[in-house]
Amino acid sequence: MRFDRLIASLGLALCLGAVAGSAVAAKLQGDPAKAAPIVDEKCAGCHGPDGNSPAPNFPSLAGQNANYLLKEMQAYKSQRRSNDMMTPPLEGLTDQDLANIALFFAKQKPTPGTVGNPDLLKLGAKLYLQGNPASGVPACDICHGGDGHGRSYFPRVAAQGVDYSIDQFNQYAHDVRKSGKKIMRSVAKRLTEAEVKAIAEYMASLAP
Template structure:
């Protein structure tokens, strides 16, 4: 019997909520024990390959942790980190990082940033590339289950856009795949550079 994505997510959250005996561990303790090496104590990642979590949307982060836990999103490292978390702990971690202030990147690549700005707000109609602002908003901050992209690490953004395009990262509703299926490497580099500088 096939279980839908929404049902799978609800089962994961319900299971984790009842998996632990006693009270949930404080978010600060969990951050120190398992998050800070990659994402930093304040959600400013230690390496550009890891995403910044500061200022990220709570619902988005909570869902992604559940996705890693259930295997909907693949990462051996992340699955190990979230495997024993309860639903409350995942939510608390998301709220902890969301409350931190994100520091945007600084770049002197003016021409590349301007190309990225045009792509973000207007897309590339001739290539079938939809404007990013359609879903992620004019400020790049997303909403609910849509991630904040503004201020994110360039290297991480590039890797994720390529992964969506190449289907090495899958999305349950497939929207991202259709958005970026025709985007070029140069366009990915440009829009990532622009997004990294947004506040």
């Protein structure tokens, strides 16, 4: 690890520990096959039948980590994370349905993302792998992995839709999305608009 990166990470070490501590999760119990008809009826229109979303502003769920998926569905259900499009589909689903759905999407094969502006990838890679010590932005790979696949409660960001990622950074920066750990809100507040675009393109470019 480079020295400047180590220094930038030190400030984070404490909250990192707190986040990682809560990431020790029990393995989800459920049956993904039972989720298939629910997904077909209620989710496929926006997220794709196999969780590979047809639109860049609807998140892809294929291969996403099951613990993360379950946590976010529960957050929408209880309105801690709120979005008008996500409220109706989850109505009436039980906790077991949600666990089954999480396992269903986690085992789908993610397809490659779409890069809109390849010129931004170099800056995006630098930010993702090294952060920006000048503005206190931590490297992203610490939590989301160098390959962007995350683990457990740390979401996969590889091959995600550019528009969706940019929108999430805006929601974090303006405290609209605040169901999760504080870390992403403080990260988003320190990123410029140009940096957000570059990181979103870089995440989309990562192999699924």
